[in-house]
Amino acid sequence: MFANPPGAVQVNEDVLHELLLYVGPKEHVAAALVSRLWTLPAQKALYRSIVFHTWNSAPQSSGQRLIEALRNHSHLRALVRQICIHASPAGEDQALDWVDMFPPNSLRNLTYICWPRNAFDIALLKRDVVRTVPHLTASGPMTADGLRACFDLPLMETLELDLSEWETNVRIQSRLSLDASKAPRLKHLYMNVTYFHEPIVNLVLAAFAPQLHSLHIHVSPGKKLTYMIESTQAKWAKDFTAHVCRGQNLTRVVFSGFPNLQTFVILDPASMDPELLAGPTSGSLAGIVSRSGSTQNKLQPFLNELAQRSVVEHLGCIEGLYTEELFQKLPRTMRVLEFYIEEETYPCEGALLDLLGRVQRDGLSLRRVRVFAPEERRDVFRAIEAACKENGVEFEFFPVLPPLHNPPTRPAIVWD
Numbered sequence: 001m002f003a004n005p006p007g008a009v010q011v012n013e014d015v016l017h018e019l020l021l022y023v024g025p026k027e028h029v030a031a032a033l034v035s036r037l038w039t040l041p042a043q044k045a046l047y048r049s050i051v052f053h054t055w056n057s058a059p060q061s062s063g064q065r066l067i068e069a070l071r072n073h074s075h076l077r078a079l080v081r082q083i084c085i086h087a088s089p090a091g092e093d094q095a096l097d098w099v100d101m102f103p104p105n106s107l108r109n110l111t112y113i114c115w116p117r118n119a120f121d122i123a124l125l126k127r128d129v130v131r132t133v134p135h136l137t138a139s140g141p142m143t144a145d146g147l148r149a150c151f152d153l154p155l156m157e158t159l160e161l162d163l164s165e166w167e168t169n170v171r172i173q174s175r176l177s178l179d180a181s182k183a184p185r186l187k188h189l190y191m192n193v194t195y196f197h198e199p200i201v202n203l204v205l206a207a208f209a210p211q212l213h214s215l216h217i218h219v220s221p222g223k224k225l226t227y228m229i230e231s232t233q234a235k236w237a238k239d240f241t242a243h244v245c246r247g248q249n250l251t252r253v254v255f256s257g258f259p260n261l262q263t264f265v266i267l268d269p270a271s272m273d274p275e276l277l278a279g280p281t282s283g284s285l286a287g288i289v290s291r292s293g294s295t296q297n298k299l300q301p302f303l304n305e306l307a308q309r310s311v312v313e314h315l316g317c318i319e320g321l322y323t324e325e326l327f328q329k330l331p332r333t334m335r336v337l338e339f340y341i342e343e344e345t346y347p348c349e350g351a352l353l354d355l356l357g358r359v360q361r362d363g364l365s366l367r368r369v370r371v372f373a374p375e376e377r378r379d380v381f382r383a384i385e386a387a388c389k390e391n392g393v394e395f396e397f398f399p400v401l402p403p404l405h406n407p408p409t410r411p412a413i414v415w416d
Contacts, residue, residue, distance in 0.1 A: 049082040054096070054119075067098045077101055084111040087119045087140075096124055104132040105155075114140030117165055125149045134158065134185075142166065144176045147200075151208075152182040159183075160190040164220045166200055176200070178207040187213040187249075194220050196255060196321070197236045205243035212250045219257035219318060237302035245310045253306070254316030256372070258342045258400070307331060313365070319343065324351035332363065338370035346380055356387040368394045375399035 047070075052063045070077050080102060110133045114120045120140035124130060132155045139162035141147045150161060180186075189212055193201060196219045205215070244250055303322040307315055308329055314336040317326070328351060330337075339346075346352075352369075359366050369388055371381050378397055388395035 043076065044079050047076055047079040049084070050080055051084045052086070054085070054087045070101055071098070074101075077103075078106065081107060082109040082111070083107060085113070085124070087112070087114045087121065089116070089119050096121075099124070099127050099129060102129040104128050107133050109133065109135040109137070111137040112140065113137075117142045120146050122146055122149045125153070131155070136160070138162070147176065148178060148182075151178050151186070151204075154183065155185055156183050157185050158188040158190075159186060160192075162192045163198070163200060164192050164194050166193070166198070176203055178204060180207045180211060183208070184211070186211060188216075189214070190216040190218070192218045192220060196259070196318070197233060199236070202236065202239045202243060205240065209243040209247045209250065212247050214252035214254075214314075215244070215247075215250060216252075216254045216256065216316070219255065219259045233300050237300045241302055241306045241309065244306055244312070248311060251311055252314040253310070253312050254314070254338065255303070255318045255321060256316055256338075256340055257318055258340055259318065301325070304329070307334065314338075316340070322348075324348050327351040327355040330355060330364070330366070333365055335365050336368045336370070337366065338372065341371060341373045341377065344377065344380070346384075349384065352384060353387050356384070356391045356393060359391045359393060366393055368396065370396045370398065372398045372400050375401070 050066055052067070070080070083099070083102075085096065107129055110130055112120075112124065117140040120138075120142060122145060125136075126149070130136075131153055133153065134155055135158040136150065136153060136156055137160040138150050141150055141161070141163075142165065147161075147163075147166075150159065153159075186208060189204070189208065191201060191204070196217060201217060205212075209215075244253055301321055301323045303315065303317055304325045306312065307326055308331060311333070313333055315334065316338040318340045319342060327348065355364075355366070356369075358364060369384065371384070373381070378399065381395075381397060385395045385397070387393075
C-alpha cells in the first residue's frame with residue numbers, strides 16, 4: 001500500500017470496514033474507484049467476509065458475481081477470512097466446488113447454515129480448506145454422521161453447533177460415538193439445544209470435556225411440553241457435573257437462555273396415582289400435569305455442586321439450575337457470575353448481596369456480575385449494581401427484548 005500524502009486524513013481498515021458495511025452497491029462501486037491509496041483497505045473490507053446462498057444460482061446474483069471475481073482475480077482470495085454459506089435443497093444444483101479455490105489454512109471461520117436441516121452436506125466439511133478452519137459454526141447436522149463430521153476437523157479450536165432440532169430420542173442419541181482424537185485442538189464449544197438435559201450434551205462432553213477450556217449451552221425456549229422422570233434428571237445432572245470436573249482447563253461453563261420452566265415437568269412415578277398414567281389421559285401429558293400438579297416441581301440445582309467441585313471461574317446460570325447455596329458456598333476462585341433472569345423479582349437477591357459484601361473481607365476473586373434480563377426489569381437489579389460498585393465488582397446489565405428467544409450468545413465465546 002502506498003504511503004499517505006502529508007496532511008492526508010488517516011482512515012484505518014476498521015473504520016473503512018464499518019463504512020462499507022452500511023452503504024449500498026453504488027457506494028461500493030464509488031469506494032472501489034477512489035484513489036489508489038484506498039484500494040487495498042477497500043478490498044480487505046469487501047472480501048474479508050463473504051456470504052453465499054446456494055438457492056440463488058442466477059449469473060447476475062451477487063454471490064455468483066463474487067465467486068467469478070475470485071476465480072478471475074486469484075490475488076483477492078488471500079483477503080477472504082470468513083465464509084458464510086446458506087444452503088437449502090432448492091440449491092442442490094448450485095455446486096460448492098468454488099470453495100476449493102481457497103488453499104488450506106487460509107480461512108479463519110466457516111459458517112454453514114442449512115434450512116431445512118436435511119440440506120446439510122457432509123462432503124463440504126471434507127474439503128481441504130474446511131478441514132483446516134479453526135472456527136466452525138454449523139446449523140443443521142441432523143444425523144450421527146453429520147454430527148461426527150463436525151468433530152472431524154483436526155485444526156478446529158472453536159465449534160458452535162445448533163442442535164435445536166436434533167433428534168431427542170435417547171436411544172437414537174445413545175448410538176452416537178465421538179472420537180476426541182479427530183479434533184485434538186478443540187477448546188471452545190457452544191451448543192444450542194432445545195432442553196438443557198439433552199443426552200447429546202453429555203455424549204459430547206464424555207469425549208471432549210478433558211480438552212475443553214470453555215463450554216456454552218444455550219437453551220432455546222421449549223417448543224412443546226416435555227417431562228423428565230426425576231431419577232433421569234438426577235442422573236443427567238450427576239453425569240454432566242462429573243464430565244465438567246474432568247476438565248482441568250475447563251474454567252468457563254455457561255448456561256444461557258430463557259426457557260419457560262413450566263415446559264419442564266419433573267415426574268416422580270412413585271408419588272403419582274397409577275390411574276393418571278393408565279387412564280384415558282395417558283396419551284396427553286398436559287392432562288396428567290393439570291391433574292397431578294407436577295408443574296410445581298423444580299429442576300435440580302446441580303450448578304451449586306458444579307461450582308464447588310470444578311475449576312470453573314466463569315459460571316453462567318439459568319433459572320432453576322441453582323439456589324442460594326451457590327452464593328453461600330461460592331469458591332474463592334470464581335471470577336465471573338452471569339445470570340439469565342426472566343422473573344419479575346430475583347429470589348436470590350439477598351444471597352447475592354451477602355456474597356458481594358464478603359468479596360473484599362474474605363479475599364474472593366469475584367470481579368464481574370452480569371445480568372441478562374428484559375429491559376423493563378433493569379430497576380430490579382439497582383441494589384445489586386450498587387453493591388457491586390461498593391465492593392469493587394463490575395456490574396453489567398444486558399437488556400434482552402421479548403420474546404427472549406435469542407439472548408446474546410455469540411459474544412460470550414470471546415468475552416474475558
